[in-house]
Amino acid sequence: MSDAKVVVALDFDNKADALAFVDSIDPKECRLKVGKEMFTYFGPEFVKELVAKGFDVFLDLKFHDIPNTVAKAVTAAAELGVWMVNVHASGGLAMMQKAKEALLPYGDKAPLLIAVTVLTSMSEQDLQTLGIDKTPAEQVNYLANLTKQAGLDGVVCSAQEAKLLKERLGQDFKLITPGIRPAGSASDDQQRIVTPEQAVADGVDYLVIGRPITKARSPIDVLKAINSSIA
């Protein structure tokens, strides 16, 4: 298993470009995330292909459904041999508990199970439009507590919330943070952004980074630069 902190979000609409990047890197340099776009185009076979190449794969399908359906979906993810899989914490305590239970038969081969708190593309105003009268940090803290209570391994949040969550939930509770932007790069549709250096200083376990790497003229150079900035 790799000890890389960077998880590259493989958000490509074609396999050739994704594989050109993947085949130019070593599994020691980063882990890979397959999300809704590539999974919908290329399915579980693509995930298996990446696992067979030796990469730790984060299957990011953000399951959010009734407990039975999510438990079965998480089992299907474990069968693919992925390293990590996620659900939405707002699916509730029972849903998360059932998902965790579904992974028990896999023992130490089970993927890490984490829950998305408040999407990094959302601001306080966005929460208000959903009828949530809290700051993102308060809502993240609330859902992260629920996630820990359900026995999951950690949460997806913004690195802006990392320091507080590590203090409150302990060092072992994993924090996975998208919305990472090297200084000077475009924020795109992300709202709660943090640089790679700051994220690591604040205790983040894994940094999910997509467009700043995959849309760069030389993705491999950007990945290497980020890796050395957080070494």
Ligand SMILES: O=C(O)c1cc(=O)[nH]c(=O)n1[C@@H]1O[C@H](COP(=O)(O)O)[C@@H](O)[C@H]1O
């Ligand atoms: O679960 C995720 O990975 C996720 C959660 C979240 O709150 N925000 C978020 O951006 N993501 C994913 O992380 C990746 C971020 O990509 P970039 O914005 O291109 O770096 C995308 O693939 C998103 O789907």
